[in-house]
Amino acid sequence: MKIAVLMKDVPDLVEELEVEDGALPLDDMSFVPSEWDDQALEEALLMKEEADVEVTAVAIDTGDVDNMLFTALAKGADRAVKLVGDFSRTLPNRLRARLFAQYCQAQAIDVVLTGVQAIDDLDGQIAGLVAGLTGRAHASVVRDVHIEGSQVTCVQEYSGGKMAEMQLAVPAVLGIQAARKPPRYVTIAKVRQIQKSATLEEVEAEAGTAPLVTVRRIYKPEAAGHAEMWGDDVDAVAESIVRLLEDKKLLRS
């Protein structure tokens, strides 16, 4: 069975995000693998431990994704594929999804795993987009993925702790919420060693067109900095808290 993990890197939120002229200076920012994609990779590697599957990490060459792919190999992925073409850091998710979808179809991937979301997917999440483009069965916000014959089972999470166990016929696309275990650590030395001994497979790809949206401006929402203070009157404070929770829909009933 063939599993593909679709990965992308995103700006490191640890770094302060500076906005210049209503846009992000992406070229000056440091990038890290999207944390949910890391979860998806871990889940795939755990699946590999319990079933006969081949795990391929796939990323689009929008900048420096080599390290991310080598890291996936060092962690235990069987193959790492870089979709190459003329792609920039700002490649919208709609076009990314097209590239991924083409690859998955061409390679007859059975199970596609990817992060349920990423911090920058303004125009749709990769899992749903790829599923829609390929017409595959899909589910997002899932964990606990297992292969059973030509089916995959997983648990989908809903708000309030409710869950459902589902079964999907392959080919299927899953948006991973969390792996069963925290993503494994891989030492720097191991990644370096893989860099020397393994190569990334490069696949030429062309994005084509997709319905896109136009961003007018990007900005920082008003900063928090310090708590808004409610003073020292117990009743007034209790009242404010209840009102806040009502506003935020955090109260039951």
Place this chain on the structure above:
Amino acid sequence: MGQVLIVAECQDGRLSDATQELIGRGRELAQATGGTVTLAAFGEGARDALRDADADVAVVVNGDGVQQYNPEVYEEALAAMVEDRQPALVLLSNTTMGMDLGASLAARQARPMVAYCTALWRDDDALLATSQIYGGKLAADVEVPDGAVVTVIPGSWPAAGSSGSPRIEEMPSPAAAHTRVLKVMEAESGGDVDITRADILVSVGRGLQDPDNLELADQLAEALGGVVSCSRPVVDAGWLPRSRQVGKSGKTVKPKLYFALGISGAPEHLQGMKDAELIVAVNSDENAPIFEVAHYGATVDILDLMPALTERLEGRAG
């Protein structure tokens, strides 16, 4: 604007608050341009729930496989509806269902999409949406093209106050060929509490002063439907088990609401909770560093506040 199609979600026989919010804004947008509002809902139970919703038409999908959410069945039905009605705007909540269906519907129908919407308004001739990106650190104002699918973060604006009496149309549910729901599990209760999975944490620190006061925290957590967590000294004192400790040497949590009660906000503690969506801190010391990460704060005695708040919450429910 033509038709606004809203995908409704029901909860305990009512339309969810999030759906009510979509209806409210959908109606405003439609009204401004003489358009209509159509609701798409699933299952027999939905019929009662949307009887007085402020919509023109409500399509109820009925048949096998709609009682419990099944992405395939729901998506097939919605795709047919969209195909059939060609709405100018499709609104979903950014819930599990919205995450599942929004993007796939958009891709399938080759429609543009805007995700994580927190505001939606008309400006001159264009429809605009604010999308919350980068973990809420940035916002983007986006033009919403005609026919777009937009998923909206619940709680972004107030719910509709208005009501109506939509015309109810029936639609038979499509068959599920590939996806089956095997079983549904309700929220786990009892057992060893996992504070990392709780939506609401009532977290207590040394300000609690005495283990007997834990009862106050328990009652408050119960009234809020949350779980009690704590800072390290509370664990050290043996008042709560280590599994409840938040921070560097404990758990990292990201609840929807973090109540920090009598916690000073040492860096080791902050490391474990600073990414909570909403932080409310109560500490008698106005200079406590916890207020630097909290969104709201108050300088009252937690031993007074906890019972007062519990009472208020219970009064509200009863």
Place this chain on the structure above:
Amino acid sequence: MLRTLLMALTVAMVVAAGALFARRVAAIVGVMRTARPTLRTDRVGERIQSVVEHVLLHRRMFRITLSGVLHYFIFSGFVVLLIDIVETVGEVFVPGFTVGRILAPLVDIWVILVAIGILLALYNRLIIRPARFQGSDEKDAFLILGLIGAIIVGIVIHDSFFPFVAREVLHVPDPVAHAHFLGWGLSRLWVALGWTGPGAASVGYAFGYLLDMGVVLAFLAYLPYSKHLHIFAAVPNIFIRNLGPKGALLAKPVEESMAIRTFQDLSWKDISDLYTCTECGRCQAVCPAHAAGQPLSPKMVILELRDALNERIARGTAFSAEEPPLAGGVISKEELWACTTCGACQEACPVFIEHVPKIAGMRAALLEEGDIDPNAQKVLVAWDRQGNSFGQPARKRPVWAKNIDVPIKDARKEPVDWLWFVGDFAALDPRVQRLTQLIARLLHHAGVDFGILYESEANAGNEALRIGEYGLFEALALKNIEALNKAQYRRIFTTDPHSLNALKNEYRKFGFEAEVLHYTEAFLELIDQGQLSVSSVPVRATYHDPCYLGRWNGIVEAPRQLMQRLGVDLVEMPRHGAQSFCCGAGGGRIWMDETGITDRPANQRIREAMRLSNVHFFVVACPKDVSMFNASVTAMGVEEEMRVVDMAELLAVAVGLESAEETLLVSS
């Protein structure tokens, strides 16, 4: 007849014991030959000197008085035993042989001392029962004491019968009969009993002879299978000890991997360590992880490895990859991750066993399997991405230098006299930043021309290495060295002992050899050169030696002298200097889960300080200690009784930058 019989028996016993001994030693040497190389035969002069100091003079042994004395008695008995063996064998093989009237009575004197030693040892093991023996093979200890007892009894018996055998059977003179005063005394009994004829004397003599020589040779055969191999191994093991620099975990850059999975991944010195361990448990007694209730005992790490190796040698699988891995198999991962790398065990070990490199190597093996505490994993990722353990952007590193009123030079852009390597905690922990600023103001006050590397400084990598992440350590080290090489400075100082250790000891293998000082050393120098004038801060305080300052780098005097210059009345805790007790933070422990800790080492340390009479100030000289001990006094609710004070705060008061009241240095 008697001679022939004894000679035949002696030869047979020597051959048998020698064969058993040689077989065992050959097996062990075989393992050592395939183990990793390490250079331990250089600096011969120093090595001989350390053997004299630690074997002949028992320097470390005497740290525990009773054990030191009793061991010294038994130890010297072994030296004198040689005289006895020569004499005894000589008597039988070369008729008329004698060691002379001077050496002979020595044997008897030492028999008495050994007997006292045995009694003390029994008293120690049966009555005092120190906890450090927990887990040691006590049966073996008693067996050995019994054997030694048998030997000295045998000596006295054969000496007591020899005058009669000499006269009646061998027909040789016995000029030393009176000199063996114990034997002579006992022989009076035989005279009284009338056992002086050739028959009785021969039987008595043969019995004593065999008890002596037989047990000696049995001992020889048994030794290499027991902890008493240390009798032979201790001397060479002390000879091949690590002569330093002490603080360098690894002497050379690592090519492949530092991971220890099989016995072949240990160095030959490591193998020698396993067979040298005396099971004395001194290391266990000083281990903070053990004291905290965690499953780690450095002694058990050595013994578990030794026992596993012995089993594998017996099965012929010493190098087999089929056997369970050492890390996570022979030694559990809980044991390995519990270590703070404080080095107290190595410091205490009388035979210079090196526990920390083995533990770090096995950690590296766990890490390569992806097995690491999730919080520590986050820190590794943060070091890799941001260069600090706080997961803060690299740009934030110098924020403390932004809003203070003294100029802080950028050493990357202009030459400075002193380059200050700040370290993660001093730069980024909000509680410590205040102290860091204080140090900047103190330097300014003293007119020191100093600067920092701003965001080009990264974590020094000391802990990454000790977690077992060599690649990350190397990357951090090379990054810092590059920045340091670009800067112009005369000397480096650091506020952080962990950084100090890395810069001073670990960076050498990459060719970086600048002089690195700790801020306590730097300020002492400034005061002594008259650049900083101080007034007295007359408080009564105790001082906690950070492991990476005192133990690993031997910097114990500078902080004390500094306090003396400041007029502080220093009251030492029982464990201080190189014998200080770890706060529990080192080796990456500060970021790891505390499950299993029943009594935090830092709390134990605070209690140790609180037992001193009338001491309310706990002086520290390490940013991590500021966090650790403040958290302890908070958790214990003793902020009023014991105040944690950084050396910088004392200095600030002494030079008048802060008032004593402000810094809360006035006793309440």
